[in-house]
Amino acid sequence: MVHLDYISEMLGSEANQNVSVVGLLDSPYWIDIPPFPNPKNTFVGFENTTKGVYHQANVTHLDSGCAAQYTGEERWKCLFGQYRIPFLKTP
Numbered sequence: 001m002v003h004l005d006y007i008s009e010m011l012g013s014e015a016n017q018n019v020s021v022v023g024l025l026d027s028p029y030w031i032d033i034p035p036f037p038n039p040k041n042t043f044v045g046f047e048n049t050t051k052g053v054y055h056q057a058n059v060t061h062l063d064s065g066c067a068a069q070y071t072g073e074e075r076w077k078c079l080f081g082q083y084r085i086p087f088l089k090t091p
Contacts, residue, residue: 001028002079004090006061022091028081051076063087 003010004023011019035045053059054076066078066087077083 001025001081001084001088002059003061004088005063007090023088025081025085029085030081032077032080032082046080047076050080054079 001023004021004025007021007023008019011021030046030050032047033045034047035043059079062075062078063084066084067075070077070083078087
């Protein structure tokens with residue numbers, strides 16, 4: 001989901017003449033809800049997991065519209081299905 005709109009660009013102009021890019025999002029729609037309480041507190045939730053990936057992986061493919069809507073400390077939301085899906089352009 002995060003890279004889908006960039007696939008055509010990554011393939012290059014010659015490939016774009018012969019390739020149609022479409023996406024199958026098999027499990028991207030995480031909902032921003034707090035994790036269920038559990039006795040061992042082993043799962044910190046999808047929000048915290050996504051924030052960690054955003055900060056540690058130096059993510060740069062943040063759709064410009066998404067990045068404009070979610071700025072500063074909210075930029076991690078551009079990796080999170082609930083917030084990113086509305087900005088996808090590739091079918």
